[in-house]
Amino acid sequence: MHDTITAAEIMVTDVVTAPPDATATRAATLLRDEGVSSVVVVRDGAPVGIVTEGDFATELCHRTDLGAATLNDVMSSPLETITPETSILDAVSVLRKMGIEHLPVVERDGDAGDDDPGRLVGILTTTELTYYVPHLAHRTGGLEAGHPRRQVRTDTLYERDDWEFEYRGEDETTVDVGDVARFSKSISEDDVEAFAEVTGDTNRLHLDAGYAAETRFGERIVHGVLANGLISAALARLPGLTIYISQESSFLAPIPLEERVTAVCEVVDDLGRSKYRIETTVTDGDGATVLEGDAVVLIDDLPSEAALEADAATVD
Incomplete structure (x- = not known):
């Protein structure tokens, strides 16, 4: 049953990443060449933001210099993350609550504080979740x-x-x-x-x-x-x-x-x-x-x- 399936069991581990000083053009090229819908922005191995296809569409409406902008300028931050132990039902709840479609998965040291962003180990998106819970977006009245x-x-x-x-x-x-x-x-x-x-x-x-x-x-x-x-x-x-x-x-x-x-x-x-x-x-x-x-x-x-x-x- 779905409350026993964790993010670790279905997440994508080959995450496409880029540093904060990379250009938006570089991120757009990664999206195209890697066939993904997001690039996770990392600093020293820790995720600090994310840029998605939707972000590019939004930024294109407001910027004339998007190609030269850095990811630090256009990324979504602070970043909403989950841990590998998070159940996929809890992951869906986060996606619904935050109105997002991508959840980076991080591991934290046992003695790390709440401000520790953790180490990026995967990403869970609505694409993976659809294979397991295709109807959780519906809400019956x-x-x-x-x-x-x-x-x-x-x-x-x-x-x-x-x-x-x-x-x-x-x-x-x-x-x-x-x-x-x-x-x-x-x-x-x-x-x-x-x-x-x-x-x-x-x-x-x-x-x-x-x-x-x-x-x-x-x-x-x-x-x-x-x-x-x-x-x-x-x-x-x-x-x-x-x-x-x-x-x-x-x-x-x-x-x-x-x-x-x-x-x-x-x-x-x-x-x-x-x-x-x-x-x-x-x-x-x-x-x-x-x-x-x-x-x-x-x-x-x-x-x-x-x-x-x-x-x-x-x-x-």
Whole structure:
């Protein structure tokens, strides 16, 4: 799961660097020749700033002498950095908070003070993170969006007392941008074992407590795809007949057995021809996000009551 993956495991170690007195022309040449999006400015092996493609675009709008300027004049500083031990989820949080796309990775001596910039050992960018967490930039609005709660007629055969469903939308008969569906249930040991039997995914991490105790998770955890199934459950309860077209998900944290998990699906784009893009999130019992992504669905009209009654009569 993503909270156990560190920057050291995915960072680029061959960092393109230049000293502060190098010219902007030199940095631009490095960007072109090395095929990178940033040059880290270093002094005595320590990073002190960064120049990115975006910086060049900004500076070009305001300078007529950019080619002769030094990196000390145009670099972004002070520099935001992380350590090799930083989890990639924490790295994403820094990128979001600071509104940046590049994070130099530094190592510091154990007795170094807070003002020690550390030694540059790598760089982590949104490019590397996209391979692992492509949807962390999405933020699902959730049920606080303000729409009224609706109990809608949907194409589900039955419900159980321990399942919870909530739908918020302006119109209970149609799907529109801003609508939110929420489905919640506990995932039991029986659920996990049944899922393993049906799918053939009998990974001992999910089924063998002794084995799981020796892994990085320390206990049995729910199959990631089983958690993803709660998204399907929430979508099935939208107005109309929901047909999955695609689903992309990032698994961010493990889910222990017997945990109550909640899927939240927010309609964010009307793609036309009854297709919609849905931002999808699954949270654990503490409200922490364990899965995030998006889906594309097709919403058809429900079969008519007459057709359903005819089918029931045929079965009888």
